[in-house]
Every structure is written in C-alpha cells, then in structure tokens.
Amino acid sequence: MTRHTTYPTRRCSLDMASVLLVYGTSEGQTEKIAHHVAGVLVGRGHEVELVHGRHLPESLAPARYDAVVVGDSVHGGRHHAYVRRWVEANRDVLASRPSGFFQVSLSAASERSESVAASRALVDEFLEGADWSPDHVGDFGGALVYSQYGPVQRFVLKRIAGREGGDTDTARDYEYTDWGEVTAFAEAVAADLDDVRHT
Ligand SMILES: Cc1cc2nc3c(=O)[nH]c(=O)nc-3n(C[C@H](O)[C@H](O)[C@H](O)COP(=O)(O)O)c2cc1C
Secondary structure, three states, X not given: OOOEEEEOOOOOOOOOOEEEEEXXXXXXXXXXXXXXXXHHHHHOOOEEEEEEHHHOOOOOOHHHOOEEEEEEEOEOOEOOHHHHHXXXXXXXXXXXXXXXXXXXXXXXXXXXXXXXXXXXHHHHHHHHHHOOOOOEEEEEEOEEOHHHOOHHHHHHHHHXXXXXXXXXXXXXXXXXOOHHHHHHHHHHHHHHHHHHHOO
C-alpha cells in the first residue's frame, strides 16, 4: 500500500496551489479515492501531497499547504482513531484555509434511505466532534472486498450486504464508489484553489 505520494513529482509552476491530502483506510478503497481526488487536482494544475494518516512523517507541516483534504472510511460505525486525532490536533490549520472532508462507507451506497441518512449522520458527528466545518464534504460509497476478509468478517459483511441490498456472492469483490461524485467533490475543491491563486 502506498504511504506517501507527491503529485506531480516536480513543481512545474509558481502559480500552483499545494494541497495536503491525509487519509485513513483499512482495505484500500479510501486510498484509491484519495488518488482519484489527487489526480483531478493535479489535472487542474495543483500539487498534492498524499499521506496515509497512520504513517505521517514527523516533518509534515500542514500549515505549509494552501488547502487540506481529509478522507476516512467507516468500520463498525467508527472512523480511524489516527484520523480523528490528526484532525483534532490540526483544527486551527483546517479552519484557516480551504478544506474538504470525505467519508467512505457501505451505507452511503445502500438501497435503504435510512442507511444513507445514517452515513451522513456519521459525517456530521465526526465533524461536530472535531469542531471542523470543511468547505466541501463528500459521503461516498465504498467497496466490499471479500477477498481480503477473514472468515468471520466475510460472514458479517455478507449479512450486512444482504440487508443493505448489496452483493452477497463472496467469490468476488464489489465497488460501489460513484466516481462521478468523487470527481465533482475534487472539482469543487479545485475551484476554491483557483480563487486562492488569483486573490
Ligand atoms: C469489519 C468492517 C466493518 C465495517 N463497518 C461498516 C459500518 O459500520 N458502516 C458502513 O457503512 N460500512 C462499514 N464497512 C464497510 C467499509 O466502510 C467499506 O468497505 C469501505 O470501502 C472501507 O474503506 P477502506 O478500504 O478505505 O477502509 C465495514 C467494513 C468492514 C471490513
């Protein structure tokens, strides 16, 4: 799993904004989404530092970036403690520049409206708990990666998937992420950065 990536590898314009993207992931879907967000931002001429929240370099200085995006997935109704801690520790930096948060979960992609609402409630709970009001918020469907689960997890996730209208054939993996939604989120962050560059 990638832990730290800088896009593009070399600065190519003094005019570009720098974005720090910190993410939490267990099975890799949030990392995949984070790379997609980074790709959109780079396509719009910005530089992105992509860092796994569990492997933050000591030298990381969030205040050096023009904008910060955080992504995290949900397991057992909770976010990763390392992401929550990082957001809480960097609340002032997050409040002082354009910022975005996206959550990744199965319930966001559920057929049941109450599950979708529960996912959104988790986003709100996380942000309220951290006392952070990002400019952009995404609530994206994740993935079912039966191939990565142990027998107990596979059994539990299959039951949850059945309840939520998801896929229960554990012989393969499934992705529920709406990449159009992810692109729209990233484009909205990019639009803010255009404003930062031109003020
Ligand atoms: C053990 C386990 C617990 C999970 N618990 C939840 C949950 O409480 N709510 C939910 O909506 N999705 C839940 N999921 C689904 C994950 O959020 C989804 O698979 C997501 O894509 C994981 O992202 P990641 O690969 O970046 O960690 C769970 C998945 C696993 C494996």
